[in-house]
Amino acid sequence: MQLVLSEDQELIAKTAADFAAEHSPVSRFRELRDAGDPIGYSPKLWKEMADLGWVGIPFPEEYGGADLGLSELAVVLEALGRSLAPEPFLSTVLLGGQALLLGGSDAQKKDWLPGIAAGEKIVTVAYQEATSRFDLHAVETRAEAADGGYRLSGEKIQVLDAPSADAFLVSARISGEARDAAGIGLFLVPKDAAGITVVPQTRVDHRAAGLLRLDGVVVPADAVVGEPGEAGALLERVVDRATAGLCAEMLGGMCQAFDLTLTHLKEREQFGSLIGSFQALKHRAVDVFTELELARSTVMAAVRALDADAPDASSLVSVAKARCSDAYVLATNEGVQMFGGVGMTDEYDIGFYMKRARAAELTFGDAAFHRDRFARLAGY
C-alpha cells in the first residue's frame, strides 16, 4: 500500500478542485439552504458530475462505470467536501450503489446501476431507526412472509436523500430479536410502492433526509438484495465503504474550515497586532493542523485497504472515522472560537462547517464507537 496519490489521482483531484471552485462555491450551498427545497441539491449539477465520470467511478464498465476504486472517488469527495457540495454521493454511490454492487442480483444490478452511474437514478439505503443509534443490526422494522414475497412495516429515520430517491433499500427483520445480526433482510422498494410515505426532515446541516414509513408494503421475493436474513453482514461491508467515502468528504471540510480560520488569524487585528501573532492561538492552530495531517493519512490508508480487500480494512476504516470525527469537530469548534463573534453569525461560512462536522461525526458511528470497534477487532 502506497500512501501517495498516483498521477491519475492527482489529475482527478485537480479537475474536481477546479470544478468545485467554478460551479460549487459554498455560496451555492447557502442558496440551496435558503431556498428550503427538500431535494437539497442540484440535479443539473449532479448530471454534470456524472458526465465527468465521477458518479460512475466505483462501478464496473458494463454498468456504465469507470471501474476505478474508492481511492479515486475519495479525491473527488474531498474536493467537494471543501465547498460543502450536497450532491448525493453518500446516499446513492456509496450506500445504495455499493449495496447493489456487493449484494444485488444480476437483474437488480442491470436495472439500477447504469441509471445510478449516469446520474439519473437515486437509490438510498434506509438503515437507521429511532432507537438504533449506530447499531446496523438494531432493526425493528418487520418483514413478514406474504404472497410468496414480504410485507414490510416500520419506520426509518434520517434516510439520506429520501425526498429525491427513486428507490429505497430497506433493512427489515425477517426473524430473530431486535439486535441480532442474523435474520435481517435488505429489500429494494421503489418510491411509488403502495404503503410508503416519505416525510422530509430538516437537519442541522441542511442535508436532505427524511422519515420513511412503511405501512404493510408488499414486495416480491426478488426484491431481496443478497440472501434473505443475511443483510447484517452485507450492511457492514457497505457501511465500511460508505464510511471511508464520508471520511474523505470530512477531510475536505476540515481542511477548508482550517484554511478559513488561518486566513482570519492573518487578517484580524486586536491590541494593535494580528491575532495570529498570539501564542495561545498559534499553538492551538498547530494542534488542529496536526490532527488534519493525521486524518489525511488515515483516509488514504482506509480507501486503499478497501480497494485491495486487505484483511485490516475494517480496522483502518475505524481508525479513519475516529480520527476524522474528532478532527473535524475540533477544527470547526476552534474555528468558531478564533473567529470570535462573527463566527457565531449565519453570515459567516465557518458555522456551516461546524454543523456539517457534527452531522458527519454522528453518521456511521462517532469516534468513541469506532475506538470500541477498533479494540474489538484487535481482540480486546
Add this chain to the structure above:
Amino acid sequence: MADLSKYRSEIGSWLEANCPSDLLGLSMTAIEGPWGGKKWVPDYDSQRAWLERCADKGLTAPTWPTEYGGGGLDKAEAKVLSQEMRRLRVPPPLIGFGLTMIGPTLLQFGTEEQKREHLPRITRGEIRWCQGYSEPGAGSDLAALQTRAVDDGDAFVISGTKVWTSYADKADWIFALVRTDPDAKKQEGITFILIDMDDPGVSVSPILLISGSSPFCETHFEDVRVPKSNVIAQINGGWTVAKALLGHERSMIAETFGTGAGQRRQTMADRAKGYVGADAEGRLADPALRERLAQLELDTRAFSLTVQRSTDAAKAGHNPGPESSIFKMYGTELNQRRQELLVSMLGPNALGWEGPGFEEAELSVTRDWLRSRGNTIEGGTSEVQRNIVAKRVLGLPD
C-alpha cells in the same frame, strides 16, 4: 519490483546465516543498545562479531555511500532490509548519534577529507559521538550560547560549559556549537566544530536524572585547542549546520519513540489483560482503561501511517510535505501517553524503584515513564516545535 524481491531473499538469507544465534529475538531499544565507541562494553560477546560482519557489508549505515562504509542502498532497499531484520528478529548491530545525527550532517556539509576521516569510523562503531549544543543559559534560545572559541592561528581555543550532554561520559568525540564572533548578530557568530574528548582541557561530570540514571553530563572546556580543519562548513556559518542536524535529531526521536517500535513483543492489550483481566468476550475488564488503550493504539496507527505517507511521498520524488514537521512533537507526546498508560495499567506494581516484590519488566515501566518526560524537552521542546510549525508551515505572524 522484481529486483526488490531478489534483494529481499538475498539479504534475508545473509542475515540468517550471519546473525549470532544468541542475539536473535533480543529487543534493543535505543536506550540500552549497541552504541559502539572506545569505551563500549557489550552485553553479549557476540555483539562485536555481529557489528563487524554488518560493518563489512555496509549494513550499519545502509543508505550511506559505500566509499564511506555505507551500504549504498536506496530507500526502498533499506525498507526491505529493516522489514527483514524485524521479521527475523535480528537486533540492530549499531545505534547512536554518529549514525543518526552527525553522520548525515557530514554527508551534507563535510569536506571530502572530513567525510573520509569520520564516516568509516562511525559505521564501524569505533567512535561514539555526543552533542554539545545546550548551555546553562542557552536552551530553547540555543543561539544565545556563550562557549567561546578564540582564533589562534590554525586552531581555535575553546572555553565554556555545555550542559545536558547525553552520554558525554561514554563518548569519544563531541560535535559542538561555539561562539566565534561575539559582536555579530547571535545566529551569525556561531561555528559548528568537532572536538576529540581526549584533548587536554575537556572534562565531564555526570548529572543524576529523576529516573535514577545519569545518561547526561555537564561538559567543561578549559582552553581546549582544536584545529580549524575540524570546523564544519564556514566559520561563523554554524547555525545552518546546527539546524540541519536538529532536523535529523527530531526525526530520529520521533521514529524511536512515536511509532511504538522497539516495544516488547507482548502487546499492550495482552499486558493489560494480565493486570486487569478480561470479560467472557475477551474485552478488557476495565472499560476506562480499554478506552484509553484503544485511543492510544489508534492514534499510534494514525501516526505510523503519517510517517509512512511522508516516506512514500519522498520515494515518489516529492519534496518533504508539511506532515513531517509535526513528527517530533506528536511522536514524543504519544510516547508519554503510552508510558503513562502503562503505569496506570500496572497500578501499584508500577511504584517499584528497586529490590524485591517487583518484576524486572515492572521496574523498567517505572523508569521508562520517568525518562519519557524528557522526550518533549530534548531536541527542542514541544512549545518550541509549535512555534516553528506556526511560523514556517502555517505562516502565522511574529
